[in-house]
Amino acid sequence: MDKLGIAKKYLYDNDLKLVVMKDGIPLAISTDRGIKPVYDVYTKELHHLEGAYIADRVTGKAAAMLLSEAGIKGIYTDLISDAAIEILEQYPILVEYKKRxxxxxxxxxxxxxxxxxxxxxxxxxxxxIKGIEEFFVQVGTTRRGAR
Structure with a gap:
């Protein structure tokens, strides 16, 4: 099984929303929905993302921006937006998805x-990031500047 397939299998086998894998080892996992899992890893554990393979349930433009900036190698996602694909295609990132x-x-x-x-x-x-943090403040997810 390839590295992206391992991340995908781990995502499904453990009923997760996000998994960050390197060398077959899950370095970050989440059951949270929305952008929060990707935002948290990007702002708190950025070192885990470089060279990693990601399996995610939903990938929009914001997640694609963060993940591509962090230097991931590949991503599998169940659902991806056209704008996310456009971002990811600008980088040498392997992209697999179920639905666009x-x-x-x-x-x-x-x-x-x-x-x-x-x-x-x-x-x-x-x-x-500033926009996401302002959104989190509006919906009561986190306080401004918390990273």
Missing amino acids: VPYILNREGNDMCPIEKISRRVDDVEGL
């Missing part, structure tokens, strides 16, 4: 995901 969509929907399924909206308004990772 124009954009990621919010949890109610009636509008674009708020993080996807934020990612479309910014051009760099610093602006993206």
